[in-house]
Amino acid sequence: MTRLQLLRFDHAPALLAFERENRSYFAASVPDRGDRYFAAFDERHAALMAEQAAGLCFFHVLVGDGGEVVGRVNLIDVAAGSAELGYRIAERAAGRGLATAAVREACGLAVAEYGLAELRAVTTLDNTGSRAVLARTGFVVSGDVDLDGRPGLRFVCDLQVQTV
Incomplete structure (x- = not known):
């Protein structure tokens, strides 16, 4: 069973392994993070933790039974x-409904824990999986x-009226 957890300092090794393992898979649908992201991962992780402590962002990891990271769900620019x-979501975990479940859970946290009323998202037109997740979780x-020269769509979810 997977669990959505607020990002912690001790998630760093599993998160880095997740990003490395799935780099080419992610780059097929979103802009690549670049070599600098991996070279300066520890500094970047510390910066994310500082942003989270300041309430500017809320970073989450989807953790499997063995402690491995199989996904991320982030709320940024709060x-x-x-x-x-x-x-x-990791390539090996894709297609099992994990993204939909994790986004639903993040929407619940956005309201109950973070006091948010609206979420926004973007995705490329050719990322049909992401578009389906957003539609299933109340985004319009x-x-x-x-998006870096690729056509995409903006989405919004009014968390005050969300019923999914």
Whole structure:
């Protein structure tokens, strides 16, 4: 059974392994993080923890029974009751409903723990899996977006009326 956990310092080794293992898989649908992300991972992780402590972002990892990270669900740029949702699931765990369940749980946390009323998200047009997750979890299309030269869509979820 997987569990969504608020990111902690001790998640760093498993999170780095997750990002390395899935780098090419993720790069097929979202912009690659680049070599610097991996080279400076410890510094980046510490910076994320500081942002989270300040309430600017809420980072979550989806952890499997063996302690391995199989996904991430992040709420970033928290301001005025709103945040942007981002998520990624390991290739070996994809297609099992984990993203949908994790996004639903994050939406619940957004309201109950973080006091948010709205979430935003973006995805490329060709990322049909992500678009399906967003639709299943109450997000609606709110416009077009360019994501590093790739056409995409903006989504919004009003957490005050969400019923999924």
